[in-house]
Amino acid sequence: MDKQKQQKLVYMINEFTEEDEPPSTIDLSTEEAEVSIRFNKVGARVSNERIGISQKSLDFLSKHYPSATEKDWNSWQWQVKNGITSISQLRQILDLSEQELLAIDHDKYALPLRITPYYASLLSTSNPDQALRRTMVPTIKEVSISKGESEDPLGEEHHSPVPNLVHRYPDRVLFLSTGFCSAYCRYCTRSHMVAKDKCHIGIKAWEPALQYIRDHSEIRDVLISGGDPLTMPDPHIEYLLSSLRSIPHVEMIRIGTKVPVVLPQRITKTLANMLKKYHPLYMSIHFTHPDELTPEVAEACNRLADAGIPLGSQTVLLKGVNDDLDTMKDLMHGVLKIRVRPYYLYQCDPIPGSGHFRTHVAKGLEIIKGLRGFTSGYAVPTFVIDAPGGGGKIPLLPEYFQGSDNGEIFLKNYEDKIYTYPDF
Numbered sequence: 001m002d003k004q005k006q007q008k009l010v011y012m013i014n015e016f017t018e019e020d021e022p023p024s025t026i027d028l029s030t031e032e033a034e035v036s037i038r039f040n041k042v043g044a045r046v047s048n049e050r051i052g053i054s055q056k057s058l059d060f061l062s063k064h065y066p067s068a069t070e071k072d073w074n075s076w077q078w079q080v081k082n083g084i085t086s087i088s089q090l091r092q093i094l095d096l097s098e099q100e101l102l103a104i105d106h107d108k109y110a111l112p113l114r115i116t117p118y119y120a121s122l123l124s125t126s127n128p129d130q131a132l133r134r135t136m137v138p139t140i141k142e143v144s145i146s147k148g149e150s151e152d153p154l155g156e157e158h159h160s161p162v163p164n165l166v167h168r169y170p171d172r173v174l175f176l177s178t179g180f181c182s183a184y185c186r187y188c189t190r191s192h193m194v195a196k197d198k199c200h201i202g203i204k205a206w207e208p209a210l211q212y213i214r215d216h217s218e219i220r221d222v223l224i225s226g227g228d229p230l231t232m233p234d235p236h237i238e239y240l241l242s243s244l245r246s247i248p249h250v251e252m253i254r255i256g257t258k259v260p261v262v263l264p265q266r267i268t269k270t271l272a273n274m275l276k277k278y279h280p281l282y283m284s285i286h287f288t289h290p291d292e293l294t295p296e297v298a299e300a301c302n303r304l305a306d307a308g309i310p311l312g313s314q315t316v317l318l319k320g321v322n323d324d325l326d327t328m329k330d331l332m333h334g335v336l337k338i339r340v341r342p343y344y345l346y347q348c349d350p351i352p353g354s355g356h357f358r359t360h361v362a363k364g365l366e367i368i369k370g371l372r373g374f375t376s377g378y379a380v381p382t383f384v385i386d387a388p389g390g391g392g393k394i395p396l397l398p399e400y401f402q403g404s405d406n407g408e409i410f411l412k413n414y415e416d417k418i419y420t421y422p423d424f
């Protein structure tokens, strides 16, 4: 996608400022007046107003954005407007490997480049194999298409009765609110629509999807995703939430997002206070690696949890990124510490050029086997394959059930010991 089209997708962020937010019962004055707050040495926040800045980010800010202030850094709009989208910007920050340079020169990869300055501050400058860097910086491997890969592996476009909506399961729908993300993951399932002109945003564009939900009383659960819905300005998010909440049969609303991880500055107190008006509201947050668990992210998640929003994690199993037991255990333990409950571990979807990210399914089963029984049940996500062609999520479990005979079933425990249970 060329720069001009990307610019179009951020138009709303340029148009809206904090002052555009709707009248609210909370006092904005403290937040607007507040200067940036730093975390203390142990990473704890030193104020409860703004998201803090860790030392790593401060060093990055003074090195790469010498004219920007800490207040700029803490503005989510500044982070989006200053997103890294070109090779020349990336070159100033990272020592690019040959594979990365070749990819960036290539025009065939599905997703454009976009990284928030905050997330870029977490990338290794010298090691192209660092986990977070692999998830954000394209390599030439993305242009190799393997057998079984497809643009829309989950068949979402075939289950879309009206624009911006996917209705695959009987009682719930996926609402595609925007095609924009503040950072583009190289393995994105929705690479067929994110950063493209396919998904339209705004009150008019959403109306057919909202009307479809009004007309289908069996829909009790709406997942707002995209793209990333939390990249939209507060009035847009609130319009969508209030429209859905006014539909009597919509019992619950969920938001799927990576914003608290790649753009924690977006989780302002104003946003958290607005979201909590629309309970029951749940949030699934996309985490990839323990290196993402910074004080800023902890603060963002705490704000959301304090707003009463149940938080769940979603993680894609990625080769060379998080496909070993210790990394996954650290991640699951780490998210629990910031009040996020591990929810799903996904087998990587076969999007074009994802072969270098996909592990064998056996690897995911091995990781689940290494977690279950060895750590708290709360730390064990459900391992699923989202079936290609639109079959939905299919859970996968190691073989704990070993068969049955003569009124007894045989079960293998986490230590591989066999137990029987009467079953008649």
Ligand code: SF4
Binding pocket: 180, 181, 183, 184, 185, 187, 188, 189, 190, 191, 194, 226, 227, 228, 257, 258, 286
């Ligand atoms: S945040 Fe989600 S939708 Fe956006 S690029 Fe990453 S995986 Fe795709």
